[in-house]
Amino acid sequence: MLTCRVLHSAVLIITSVLVVSCGNDEQSLAEPVSPRLVRTLVIGTDNSTAWQEFPGKVEALKMAELSFRTGGELSALIAREGDEIQQGDVVANLDDRDQKIRLRAREKEFEQANGDYQRGLSLIDSGSISRSDLQKLEASASTAKSNFEAAQRDLDATRLIAPFHGWIAVRHVENFEEVTAMEPIYTLQDISTLTVKVDIPESVMIRARRDADLTVTASFDAFSGKAFRLALNEVATRASADTNTFEVTFSLENVGDLNILPGMSASVRLQSPSMAATKENLFAPPAAILADAQGPYAFIAVASTDKLANVELRRVSVGVLTGAGLQITDGLNPGDLLITAGMSKLQEGMQVRIQREMQE
Numbered sequence: 409m410l411t412c413r414v415l416h417s418a419v420l421i422i423t424s425v426l427v428v429s430c431g432n433d434e435q436s437l438a439e440p441v442s443p444r445l446v447r448t449l450v451i452g453t454d455n456s457t458a459w460q461e462f463p464g465k466v467e468a469l470k471m472a473e474l475s476f477r478t479g480g481e482l483s484a485l486i487a488r489e490g491d492e493i494q495q496g497d498v499v500a501n502l503d504d505r506d507q508k509i510r511l512r513a514r515e516k517e518f519e520q521a522n523g524d525y526q527r528g529l530s531l532i533d534s535g536s537i538s539r540s541d542l543q544k545l546e547a548s549a550s551t552a553k554s555n556f557e558a559a560q561r562d563l564d565a566t567r568l569i570a571p572f573h574g575w576i577a578v579r580h581v582e583n584f585e586e587v588t589a590m591e592p593i594y595t596l597q598d599i600s601t602l603t604v605k606v607d608i609p610e611s612v613m614i615r616a617r618r619d620a621d622l623t624v625t626a627s628f629d630a631f632s633g634k635a636f637r638l639a640l641n642e643v644a645t646r647a648s649a650d651t652n653t654f655e656v657t658f659s660l661e662n663v664g665d666l667n668i669l670p671g672m673s674a675s676v677r678l679q680s681p682s683m684a685a686t687k688e689n690l691f692a693p694p695a696a697i698l699a700d701a702q703g704p705y706a707f708i709a710v711a712s713t714d715k716l717a718n719v720e721l722r723r724v725s726v727g728v729l730t731g732a733g734l735q736i737t738d739g740l741n742p743g744d745l746l747i748t749a750g751m752s753k754l755q756e757g758m759q760v761r762i763q764r765e766m767q768e
Contacts, residue, residue: 452742
């Protein structure tokens with residue numbers, strides 16, 4: 409009787425296991441795993457990407473370090489920082505007492521030497537003076553005149569004169585200091601017109617030179633939402649050896665009453681048809697481009713239906729990072745569905761559900 413009960417229990421256990429196993433298999437078949445949903449970006453279909461942005465710095469159109477060409481003690485610092493100065497204004501003086509004494513002495517020497525020469529001229533016809541003596545008098549008068557003019561220049565050099573109209577940006581010394589020749593006294597800037605200097609990569613310069621429709625604007629953090637047109641002023645003909653970039657200078661048009669000053673940082677945007685998305689000139693979000701030992705790559709969704717796609721790993725070549733994104737020089741084509749999120753869980757050939765969005 410006991411043996412029969414044991415056998416009956418064993419049969420019930422085996423039967424239960426088989427029923428549970430069959431139930432799980434049926435549930436697995438009834439509920440297949442859904443393809444992963446991925447976000448994709450249609451690249452190269454929006455001309456708003458036809459721009460690149462670079463950092464720039466505002467500078468004055470003209471700037472000069474004002475200094476004396478002779479040394480001495482400062483007796484007057486007439487201009488102050490921020491003062492508007494007209495061309496020809498005296499902005500500082502050196503103590504000129506020694507120069508005035510020397511000028512008076514040289515003036516008297518010249519007057520005497522020139523008087524002797526004039527008397528000699530009046531006597532040459534009568535034979536009262538030889539021609540050689542007259543030549544000596546002429547040489548003495550000429551030397552005295554040169555010394556007198558040099559003393560006048562030395563006196564003039566004690567006055568510091570503004571070479572152009574502008575504003576005093578910096579005063580480098582204090583009054584009554586002893587200064588040396590060519591030591592900076594003031595920094596004078598002409599800010600009636602400002603310039604913006606930008607270092608532009610070689611690849612962009614090549615396209616910009618071919619493009620007559622280039623539009624350049626500058627924006628500043630302090631003036632959010634405002635863009636200022638720039639006009640091309642000057643282009644360096646040789647690239648920097650360190651960065652392989654060209655220094656380009658733009659003129660900043662009238663900014664009205666806005667307080668834009670030299671030294672401020674600007675974001676300079678270059679926009680043109682030549683920078684629009686093409687097969688050779690595409691831009692992608694930097695986060696969508698991965699890299700391994702073989703180099704950079706991206707995942708592309710190759711659509712099989714309206715909502716399903718197969719994952720394709722595509723090797724790419726990248727260029728510069730710009731305001732429009734990371735430049736893709738090879739490997740992608742306009743219209744490709746670039747997968748932009750969840751790439752770490754993707755594999756070549758995997759089927760995914762796609763969520764499309766246009767490039768911003």
